[in-house]
Amino acid sequence: MSESHHPTGIKRWLYTTNHKDIGTLYLWFSFLMFLVGGVMALVIRAELFQPGLQLVEPNFFNQMTTMHGLIMVFGAVMPAFVGLANWMIPLMIGAPDMALPRLNNLSFWILPFAFFMLLSTLFMPGGAPNFGWTFYAPLSTTYAPPSVTYFIFAIHIMGASSILGSINIIATIMGMRAPGMGYMKMPLFVWTWFITAYLLIAVMPVLAGAVTMMLIDIHFGGSFFSAAGGGDPVLFQHIFWFFGHPEVYIMILPAFGVASAIIPTFARKPLFGYHSMVYATASIAFLSFIVWAHHMFTVGMPLVAEGFFMFSTMIIAVPTGVKIFNWVATMWRGSMTFETPMLFAVAFVILFTIGGFSGLMLAIAPADFQYHDTYFVVAHFHYVLVPGAIFGIMAAVYFWLPKWCGKMYDEMMGKVHFWLSFIGLNVTFFPMHFVGLAGMPRRIPDYALQFADFNMISSAGAFLFGFSQVFFLGIVLQTILYGKKARSEVWDNPHGLEWTLPSPPPYHSFTQPPQVTMAHASPR
Amino acid sequence: MHINLNTLLLYTGIMMSGAFIPASVAEELPRWQLNMPQGVTEISRDIYGLHMAVLWVCVVIGVIVFGAMFISMVLHHRSRNKEAATFHENFWVEVAWTTIPAIILIILFIPSMRTISQMYDTQAADIDILVTGFQWKWKYEYLGEDVKFFSNLSTPSGAIYGIENKNNHYLLDVDEPLVVPLHKKIRFLITANDVLHAWWVPAFAVKQDAIPGFINEAWARIEEPGTYRGQCAELCGKDHGFMPIVVKAVSDDEYRSWLAERKRQTAQERTLMAQQFSLEQLVERGEKVYQSQCMVCHNANGKGIPGAFPSLVGTAISTGLMNDHIDIVVNGRAGTTMQAFGSQLSPLDLAAVITYERNAWGNNMGDMVQAIDIARFINDAKQ
Amino acid sequence: MAKQDPEIYYVPEKSRKPILMALAMFLTVFGAATTINHMSGTAIFPIGGYILFAGLVLFVTIMFLWFRTAIMENLAGLNNEQVKQSYVLGMSWFIFSEVMFFFGFFFALAYVRNFAVPWLGGEADLLGTMRQSTHDILWNGLVTQWPLMETPQQAVGGASQQLIANNGEFIGPHASMSFPGWLGLFTWLPLWNTVVLLTSSFTVHIAHLHLKNNDRNKLTVWLGITVLLGITFILLQYIEYHEAYNQYGLTLQSGIYGTTFFMLTGFHGFHVIMGTVILLVMWLRSTIAGHFSPSNHFGFEAASWYWHFVDVVWVCLFIFVYIL
Numbered sequence A: 001m002s003e004s005h006h007p008t009g010i011k012r013w014l015y016t017t018n019h020k021d022i023g024t025l026y027l028w029f030s031f032l033m034f035l036v037g038g039v040m041a042l043v044i045r046a047e048l049f050q051p052g053l054q055l056v057e058p059n060f061f062n063q064m065t066t067m068h069g070l071i072m073v074f075g076a077v078m079p080a081f082v083g084l085a086n087w088m089i090p091l092m093i094g095a096p097d098m099a100l101p102r103l104n105n106l107s108f109w110i111l112p113f114a115f116f117m118l119l120s121t122l123f124m125p126g127g128a129p130n131f132g133w134t135f136y137a138p139l140s141t142t143y144a145p146p147s148v149t150y151f152i153f154a155i156h157i158m159g160a161s162s163i164l165g166s167i168n169i170i171a172t173i174m175g176m177r178a179p180g181m182g183y184m185k186m187p188l189f190v191w192t193w194f195i196t197a198y199l200l201i202a203v204m205p206v207l208a209g210a211v212t213m214m215l216i217d218i219h220f221g222g223s224f225f226s227a228a229g230g231g232d233p234v235l236f237q238h239i240f241w242f243f244g245h246p247e248v249y250i251m252i253l254p255a256f257g258v259a260s261a262i263i264p265t266f267a268r269k270p271l272f273g274y275h276s277m278v279y280a281t282a283s284i285a286f287l288s289f290i291v292w293a294h295h296m297f298t299v300g301m302p303l304v305a306e307g308f309f310m311f312s313t314m315i316i317a318v319p320t321g322v323k324i325f326n327w328v329a330t331m332w333r334g335s336m337t338f339e340t341p342m343l344f345a346v347a348f349v350i351l352f353t354i355g356g357f358s359g360l361m362l363a364i365a366p367a368d369f370q371y372h373d374t375y376f377v378v379a380h381f382h383y384v385l386v387p388g389a390i391f392g393i394m395a396a397v398y399f400w401l402p403k404w405c406g407k408m409y410d411e412m413m414g415k416v417h418f419w420l421s422f423i424g425l426n427v428t429f430f431p432m433h434f435v436g437l438a439g440m441p442r443r444i445p446d447y448a449l450q451f452a453d454f455n456m457i458s459s460a461g462a463f464l465f466g467f468s469q470v471f472f473l474g475i476v477l478q479t480i481l482y483g484k485k486a487r488s489e490v491w492d493n494p495h496g497l498e499w500t501l502p503s504p505p506p507y508h509s510f511t512q513p514p515q516v517t518m519a520h521a522s523p524r
Numbered sequence B: 001m002h003i004n005l006n007t008l009l010l011y012t013g014i015m016m017s018g019a020f021i022p023a024s025v026a027e028e029l030p031r032w033q034l035n036m037p038q039g040v041t042e043i044s045r046d047i048y049g050l051h052m053a054v055l056w057v058c059v060v061i062g063v064i065v066f067g068a069m070f071i072s073m074v075l076h077h078r079s080r081n082k083e084a085a086t087f088h089e090n091f092w093v094e095v096a097w098t099t100i101p102a103i104i105l106i107i108l109f110i111p112s113m114r115t116i117s118q119m120y121d122t123q124a125a126d127i128d129i130l131v132t133g134f135q136w137k138w139k140y141e142y143l144g145e146d147v148k149f150f151s152n153l154s155t156p157s158g159a160i161y162g163i164e165n166k167n168n169h170y171l172l173d174v175d176e177p178l179v180v181p182l183h184k185k186i187r188f189l190i191t192a193n194d195v196l197h198a199w200w201v202p203a204f205a206v207k208q209d210a211i212p213g214f215i216n217e218a219w220a221r222i223e224e225p226g227t228y229r230g231q232c233a234e235l236c237g238k239d240h241g242f243m244p245i246v247v248k249a250v251s252d253d254e255y256r257s258w259l260a261e262r263k264r265q266t267a268q269e270r271t272l273m274a275q276q277f278s279l280e281q282l283v284e285r286g287e288k289v290y291q292s293q294c295m296v297c298h299n300a301n302g303k304g305i306p307g308a309f310p311s312l313v314g315t316a317i318s319t320g321l322m323n324d325h326i327d328i329v330v331n332g333r334a335g336t337t338m339q340a341f342g343s344q345l346s347p348l349d350l351a352a353v354i355t356y357e358r359n360a361w362g363n364n365m366g367d368m369v370q371a372i373d374i375a376r377f378i379n380d381a382k383q
Numbered sequence C: 001m002a003k004q005d006p007e008i009y010y011v012p013e014k015s016r017k018p019i020l021m022a023l024a025m026f027l028t029v030f031g032a033a034t035t036i037n038h039m040s041g042t043a044i045f046p047i048g049g050y051i052l053f054a055g056l057v058l059f060v061t062i063m064f065l066w067f068r069t070a071i072m073e074n075l076a077g078l079n080n081e082q083v084k085q086s087y088v089l090g091m092s093w094f095i096f097s098e099v100m101f102f103f104g105f106f107f108a109l110a111y112v113r114n115f116a117v118p119w120l121g122g123e124a125d126l127l128g129t130m131r132q133s134t135h136d137i138l139w140n141g142l143v144t145q146w147p148l149m150e151t152p153q154q155a156v157g158g159a160s161q162q163l164i165a166n167n168g169e170f171i172g173p174h175a176s177m178s179f180p181g182w183l184g185l186f187t188w189l190p191l192w193n194t195v196v197l198l199t200s201s202f203t204v205h206i207a208h209l210h211l212k213n214n215d216r217n218k219l220t221v222w223l224g225i226t227v228l229l230g231i232t233f234i235l236l237q238y239i240e241y242h243e244a245y246n247q248y249g250l251t252l253q254s255g256i257y258g259t260t261f262f263m264l265t266g267f268h269g270f271h272v273i274m275g276t277v278i279l280l281v282m283w284l285r286s287t288i289a290g291h292f293s294p295s296n297h298f299g300f301e302a303a304s305w306y307w308h309f310v311d312v313v314w315v316c317l318f319i320f321v322y323i324l
């Protein structure tokens, strides 16, 4: 193909307008951030290995917690999903590239700068942000270290990156589907990203507004979040969670799409309930805008508000349940094999459901008075994020890596990676439920003796899990360098346009719009 | 890293023995506790009930869903099932698994709503206590009685840094606990002075954010005597992990005599104010005040933490004009963590701590200030 | 791109603009943060201003070059239907994101008016569950009103009288910017601002109609009028700010009323300035470079959409900030 046009060298990566190159950049960047955020998590876990202060000072511990949360959310999970979108959406809908290729490159390159700025705060006087990834005022305004200004602007440009990226994805999906690829024929990964992109465009600007208000309060004498001037610290929380709750679905919906691609492939059976999957995703997205205050049950909201947010939150279990049940029904009476992507996908379904269950428990407002700000919450969100978002990404990488680089990974090694991660993460995060219920608050560098045993187990698990991710890096490198050649289909009779292209696909995916037949579009 | 092998072995031993002590409410803090404590108020037991109910709902649904998955993974493995079925839609199944969960959720919602509205009913309380969160201590004020005091962590820093042994209430001990009577409706009016905190006592199921400038209300009617411990539950800065809450629930009689004794002490402190003290006396008292109030930020050696909390050694204020020194301690500095201690400490303690600072760590000013002068300073400011 | 059929797909060559743009954004915000910290006395180093300046220069330069390339591509006929559609979608959803940005500020305004201030002022809300103790114990003396002419801190007599840590001393306002009653209607600047901006939305529409009819002269005139109206608005708003600061004592620092007022009108004003510049560019492009044809003028259309958006935001402002 147009191999001759294939630019090479460093400029290929710096100046690229190619969706695959940009996707690759996103994925590598996010993996790097995952390691950085992971190392911070390991600092946290090392300090919590035993009661007492051993390794770090409390203020530095808080910086670690904050940066860990921020980096994992904005640096690891979100860019990884955008990377997957870049790689797969054009392939899946039969397009040559993304709709706005130059903008695409800009969206990516903002990120390294933004995270450079964010990480540089660790070396500034007064230290990095230490107010939690939720940066509640006034700890993050009046009482913040000076580096908060850099934090604010880092959020601004990250937000710009996300908004531009989402606009691009929407324009691609709306404008570049191959003939015959109707909306209700798009693969679910495309659908979930389509909806995710809307969530992003709707809430990232609100986050930008929130940090702008912080800036005004900190440096220009504003009183948004100060009662003395007639404002309210709780206002910050409302605005933050108006962004924050949709944000958590931004981190899971694409993973739903990945699971919906993988499970049918390895069950060798069409996805069950395609239409209801689409509607369920849309309902989750819609509901995510009206549940935000479930993070604030203890701030002293009016009783009606407690009731409203409790109910709307509980109801999210319904569409989410629909998705779970559909996956189970897809597996039912299939002809299943469990290659690494399938292992990750099945673990995703099970462990995400466990995380969802604890979410539902948190949604019971009176009970949340006991759970709130304890390790029970930490257990909840790591269950939806680590075996949720992260496993979703891992599954996607194993599933599509042979397509991307034309080489097959080592199945044995993949399985070892899976089992190490699976065990590691459960050992890490399951005991957190117990210490949380027993009363251990989150965001503390030291704890009462009664929590000692479970914390030690958690910490041991964290190091196991962390180690397995370094192993994962090894697997990916080995595949790229020495992997065996992969076929175009890679798997047994997989479903979708991406498999009609050679592995790796040509530099410009589809130079002519492909004819979409029923064999390529969903539902079958 | 300081992971010592002996402790490791010890812990492994404990882990193996797996001693699981069921949740109990009194002094013992059980290890290996798996579940939420039931607590000692009606509300806390209601909440425990809700918690168990939704937990069981989840367990049952989980068993069904995961059960189906595992059966499928075994039976419908390719080695058993060569040909996959092709069905991919069924309207009524979809309707069923949409409506059944919805109904379950509505059923869960009703009792939850009832409990939360009871928690919100703070009317007709017998006792009102104003709880104010500070970085990093609690202040309790019995409204209508002339009693207020601060409650600080009393775990020695040696225990935290592994120099001394950790006792059973490591990190959960305070110098002055809150004392309340049994069987009375106690209303907590919860607010904060600087950043957000949250006042949480698991045994009462009371957790309420303390928000500067706003007062939140919560209540408890305690049914069993005992000492109940909790912690601040909202990230509030450096020492968020070090601001515990201890509540002693005692009989009504005991409470009354405690209150009377408390008032007597307050009165006594007032008489001390008019006295003159010597430099030594002030420095001695000041050192104690410093350690309980100022050390968390300015450090035992007075050097603070660079970038966050200034040093007091040889600085323009601590070795400068007395009035400036009094001013910053009494009025604090708006917009920083340096609080206005004028409303927190007695004039005597203020005089003592200021005198101490001017004569410690090589700040050999040799001057001192008396309680009466501080009182005058505060009064002048009010004019 | 040899193998591609430009009738259907056009994928641009690799470009160095995006990464330079990212660099410009980084320099701008890094410089801005350092400058702002410098103003507050906590800068890590003093040369933030220069970095900010360099960033802005680079930003504007790349922006110019980028748009020039896009325009050249269009003139060269490279923009097929698909690319055009991408631009249309891109612009629409960009405007949507702007709407959400303003939504955050309107949300803040609604919240403080309906929850925070009544709560501090001890007025039970319509849900009946707001507690009086906040007012009785902490802010006794504060009266619920909007605009909030006296901050809670002023109402209880300054910093030393109560516990709440504050951001500083509050001064003013002495008067509000709100609807002055029918008598003052015609000397009330916001009303005239509304008239100006609404008119400009019409004129830009008329300009568009003339463009579609290929009536270049009328296009020049009407678009020119629009730009002038935009400038008029900015001038009027400047006068208004001047009055607010100097006569009414209303500043960002005078409590939540001043903060929300300047935040909302300030960001809107900034958008008007941007919009005016964009329209001016469109005017120059059509008069000097002779760009736009009756069927191919998306740049113009995007600018006018943006202008309508700015106008709609103003109408909301007028209602929620000035009248209600």
Ligand code: HEA
Pocket: A134, A248, A249, A251, A252, A294, A295, A313, A314, A316, A317, A318, A320, A321, A322, A324, A352, A353, A354, A355, A356, A357, A358, A359, A360, A362, A363, A364, A368, A371, A372, A373, A377, A380, A381, A384, A385, A388, A389, B057, B058, B061, B065, B101, B102, B104, B105
């Ligand atoms: C990917 C991210 C993700 C996802 C998907 C979710 C999903 C959910 N979350 Fe979670 N959540 C977080 C990330 C996420 N959360 C984070 C990061 C925080 C903490 C933020 C912070 O403070 O730092 C948090 C905190 C959080 C809280 C606040 C806790 C507190 O601070 O006190 C609450 C409270 O309601 C909550 C609820 C829920 C609910 C009800 C869901 C639901 O969507 C779950 C629905 C799924 C199921 C229920 C399982 C499958 C369903 C079935 C099998 C059907 C049948 C089931 C029943 C009828 C029971 N979450």
Ligand code: HEA
Pocket: A034, A035, A036, A037, A038, A039, A041, A042, A044, A045, A065, A066, A068, A069, A070, A072, A073, A076, A077, A131, A132, A133, A134, A378, A382, A385, A386, A389, A390, A428, A442, A443, A444, A445, A462, A465, A466, A467, A469, A470
């Ligand atoms: C997607 C998001 C995500 C992910 C993937 C993770 C992953 C992990 N998280 Fe975290 N976490 C959050 C999101 C996430 N977290 C958020 C939002 C918070 C709340 C923050 C707040 O309170 O503000 C939080 C808070 C949080 C806490 C609570 C802190 C506190 O309350 O004080 C803890 C404690 O154990 C923790 C642990 C872990 C661990 C052990 C992992 C592990 O999965 C990490 C795995 C480890 C690695 C991947 C490291 C691998 C690398 C090496 C072994 C070395 C090689 C190094 C190089 C080459 C550089 N996380």
Ligand code: CUA
Pocket: B133, B134, B136, B196, B197, B198, B232, B233, B234, B235, B236, B237, B239, B240, B241, B243
């Ligand atoms: Cu006080 Cu946390």
Ligand SMILES: [Cu+2]
Pocket: A244, A245, A248, A292, A294, A295
């Ligand atoms: Cu949420």
